[in-house]
Amino acid sequence: MASLAPIVLAAEPTAELLAWAEAIESSEATTLEKARQLATRLGAHPRPDGLTEVGFWTPELSGDVIQPRNILLEVFTPRQAIDPARPEQTVLFHRDYVQLEKQGDYHWGVLSGMRAGGASSIGSLYWLRYLSPDTNAVNIVGDPLASSYPYGVYAPAEVYDLEALQRRRGDLPYYEAMAAAQVPEAEGQAPAPFTVPAPCNILQLHVRTASPNGYLSGLTQLFRTLAGKLRSGESLTPVETNLLGYDAVQLLPTEPTVEMRGGQASDQDFFSLRPDDEGVLDPETEGIVIETGDVRVRLRRPDLQNWGYDVVIFGSAATNPALLESLRPDELVDFVAELHSFPTGPIRLIYDLVYGHADNQAIDLLNGRYLKGPNMYGQDVNHQNPVVRAILLEMQRRKVNTGADGIRIDGGQDFKYFNPLTERVEYDDPYLMAMGDLVQEIGPARWRPFVIYEDGRPWPAEGWEEISTYRDLVELRPESYQWGPLIFAHNTPALHGFWARKWRRVCEKMQFGSRWITGCGNHDTLRRGTQVAATEPINPHLGSTLPEVLANAYDNPAIGALTYGFGPGLPMDFIHCLMRAPWGFFRNTDDRFGVKVVAEEAPGFLDWQLSPEQYRDPDLFPALKQLGFTELEPLRRFLTALAEAIAATDHDLERMALACRSAAPADADGDLPAVDVAWLKAFARSFMEDMHAACNIWRHTDRVQPEQAAYNLALRQFRRSRPWLRDNLAASDDRLDLLTTPSTTIFYGIRRAPQQLPGQAPGQSSAVAVAVALVAHMGGEAMAVRLPELFPELSRELSPEHGGGWSLLLASPGLEISAAQLAGEPILLEDSQALLLEPQQAVLSKAISREK
Incomplete structure (x- = not known):
């Protein structure tokens, strides 16, 4: 076995790095501005000259209590190939120790000999070790900003060549086109960052249960197969139909999560040294025992199962290794590239970011400056510390720079702090706005992702569901989106009379829901549906068993017609709802609770x-x-x-x-x-x-109903062909009304396209008017309705003697509408049935002219 070059500190490049950091520290910039500049070079960065820059923020080591010789970078370089598919293996590593240069609250160094990982091999693994002056124990400081943790966040991070990954990604033409669309702010200036437009709709996926093999690689192959069928004109299965017609995919969080820590550490850890190889105190030298040489490490493949929201903040720039079949960061980029190259047009990717809270395991991984104290999730994050603030924003920038087009910011109401000037607890809205201001860069393209906020303030105050406006952040950032009240976790559409009770929120959606994420089914609401006691008043018309009721409540034709065919906003669907597959809260990472x-x-x-x-x-x-x-x-x-x-x-x-x-x-x-x-x-x-x-959807493909899948796709195409539907209803001409009895809820209404449609020149109006009418049975017993009674203002013009009438645009599966019913005969609507209609355009034009 060939010998490895020793890892040593390169004196001159290290001095240059220290001079750069010192110049920033001594500048006139604010503390936050300085921290944001320094954060860009924290972590490990391979250089073109073969050296590797390393930087750690170490305020816990900033005093002079610990001797510099007792703070060491420990590096493990594989001496043999590592098979990422093996559940467990023992691998020979070469271990080196290097003393970095301490400067204030930071440790810096430029080293030779470190090996960067790539698409097919794992590189050098590293962390800091130091001797505690209080306990004489040898402790670890990990790198929270690394781009790869193949064996979890409790193992050393990997040196990875991200620049090489960006150069070989398969969607570079997508970024070249984006760069070409950048417009200079002024003549002679560099183009402003491209603003990614919002998508028409979103498909929400949980990687491990939406992927056929449980990994991102499985999702990549899934979309690649679907793309191949579309290019060759092959017919699609109903299951594949459920993936089509979206121009954005939102993944549940993909960051590293908590790990199982109960029992003996050697039985739980994914990276285990022999006890004799662990760092210990040498009583003679009062320093860390340093034994450079070969060591054997037991590696266990991470098998974490989690929604993704149990984050530790540490490592949030990286991908959870449990989602990577190859344990390589390339797997995420390959998925992004496959989406960006989709034959019907680029599918944009949205990351779900969790920075408002941390699990208690963060205490083990981060220094005390990062955290403020306990909360119901674990720990509050200390966004007010300027260095923490800078590092968190840098984590986000690096994560999104893998190619995301949009971000969803989880739990905006969790970003709170005590303001000593006002002596009040306030929301950290400036930080939430800063998350949306970050500029990403790949190749020639610079862009700002579109932003979605989930914010239910004043949650968790009593009655927050009814008090919250769900508009606090879109009012601060008008181009962003915010989760609306009809998609929040407390919704339970399986209950009798649910939509009648939600009428106030439905009206709000029609009035100012254009910047809301809309729909009914997502990871939270579907789980909430399983928490409803069977003794509550369930809507029996949704099914004869509880599983049928739940499936029909969340994959519901009437809700789909309201969401896609009539209401404003940005619709989102959860794949488990469309597939009618089981879903619930799971995690195998919790030994305590x-x-x-x-x-x-x-x-x-x-x-x-x-x-x-x-x-x-x-x-x-x-x-x-x-x-x-x-x-x-x-x-x-x-x-x-x-x-x-x-x-x-x-x-x-x-x-x-x-x-x-x-x-x-x-x-x-x-x-x-x-x-x-x-x-x-x-x-x-x-x-x-x-x-x-x-919960893996591919175990339940027999549950997909072909007619319902085709109807859902038709709804998505219906909305795409009418982009004006995303806007709020016009106050004068448009309406949605409620027809309700103790046993039945019907929504019906009509809305008209603006006289000037998108793409038309100012002052240019449509030659014909366009309108959509909705009649939807939202729950309960069957009811007969007549179109002239629902829309009396149009009854005269739509009568046969005036040459008018209704055109049926789309009807839910099983609903057959005759010409006589369109002319005014009764239509018997059963639970969840809906139809979308259009009045004959010439007739509508007359009606609008008379209203004017």
Whole structure:
């Protein structure tokens, strides 16, 4: 085996780096401006000359208590090939130690000998180690700004050549076209950054359950296959139809998440040194034992299962390695490139960014300046510290620079701080605006992504659902979008009378919803649907079983017609709703509260998402069946006993185990289990991992209804051909009305295109008027309606004797409309049925002229 060149500090380049940093520190810029400049060179950056720049922000090491020789960069360079597909392997690494240069709160260095990772190989891994003066323990400072963590955030980061990745990406023509569209702000000046326009609609995906193989590579292949069929003119399956007709895809967060930390670290870690190889104190020298040479490291492939919102902030510029089949950052860029090269036009990618809160594991990974204290999620993030603020913005810039066109900012209401000047807790709106101001750059293109805010302030105050305006941030940034009230997590359309109770919010949507993200189904609302107690007033017209009710509530023709065919705003669909696949809250990364989470989440998931017949599928829930839960009912009974034990013992795991012993079935070998704390934790993890596998949409393709999939695609095409629908209803001419009884809710209305359509010159008006009318049965018993009674203002002009009439544009599956019904005969509408109509254009023109 060939020897490796030692990793050493390059004196002259390091001196130049220190001089650059010193010039910034001594400048007249503000503290935040200085920090933002310095943040651009934190982390590890391969240089064209083969050297590697390294920078750490280390305020916890800024004093003179720790001797410089006891703060060392530890580098592990692979001596043999690493197979990313293997669940576990032991790999030989060469370990080097280098002392970086300390300057104020930072450590800097330019090194030779570090190996950068690429598309097919893992590069050098690195972190700082220092000797604690308080405990004499050797502690770790990881790099929170790295672009790759192939073995998780508790392992050393990887040196990765991002510049080379950008040069070989497959969508460079997309960025060349973007650069060509940049317009100079003034003659002789550089072009202003391109502003990415908002899409027509959005498809929301969770990578691990939307991908056929559970990785980003599977999504890339999926869209590549779909693109190939479109280019060759092949017919699409109903499942593939559900992926078509979108010009944006939004991924649930793809950043690294929390990891399982219970039990012995060696059993849980993805990167494990032998105890003899860990850094320790040398009692003779009072320094860290330094043994440069070869070491063996046990590597375990990350198998994290999580929605993605349990972030640790650390590593947020990178991709969760559990989403990468190859463990290479290229996998995300390949997916972006596939979307940007789609044959029907580029599909834009939206990242879901979580910077408002952190899991408690962030305490282990970040220095204390990053965090302010506990909250209901874990920890509040200290955005007010200027260096933290700068680093978080730099993390975001690097992440989005993988090629995203838009960003969704999660939980805007979480960005709060105490203002000592006003002595009030205030929202950090300047930071939220700064997130939308960042400029991205790939090749010749410079752009600002479009911005979506999720903000429900004053959440979590009592009554926030009714108090929130959902407009605070779009009023500050008018070109942005904000999640509207009809797509927020508290919506439960499976309940009887839901849409009648939401009428006020529906009216608000029509009045000023043009900057709202609209729709009904997403990752939050579908999960919320499973939390509805079966004893509540369920709408029985949606189905004969709870799974049918849930599927029809969230993949609903009437809601689709309202969202896509009539209402303003930017629609978003969740793939699990379209596929009618199971969905729930899952994570296999929680050893402390995992049992409690399962007790809370599992009963609703089983009631609303699975039938006993589906549970018997031999491919579903194998781990639970191995524990003895071969049928659904015994599992439900055990979960009931578990929930009762939690309530009776206040989550005392020892006492809970005793209380649940009699409810546990015999395992697959016929033996009664010894139910103890370890068994309860194993049960909880088995349930979560089985549930995660059951939520993969490709296990449930038989649930897709071809007629419904075709109708949904027709709705998407309908809206795309009428871009004016995204605007608010005109106050004078347009309306949406409610027809309601104790048992039925009907929405009906009409809206007209503006007289000057997009693309027309100022003052140029349409030769003919365009209008869309909606009649939608939003829930309850069947009701007969007559079009002349719903639209009396048009009844005369639309009568046969005046040569007018209604044209049927689109009807929901199963709804057949005759010419006589269009002329005024009764139309019997059943729950969830809807139709979109157009009055004959010449007649509408007369009606508009008379109104004027």
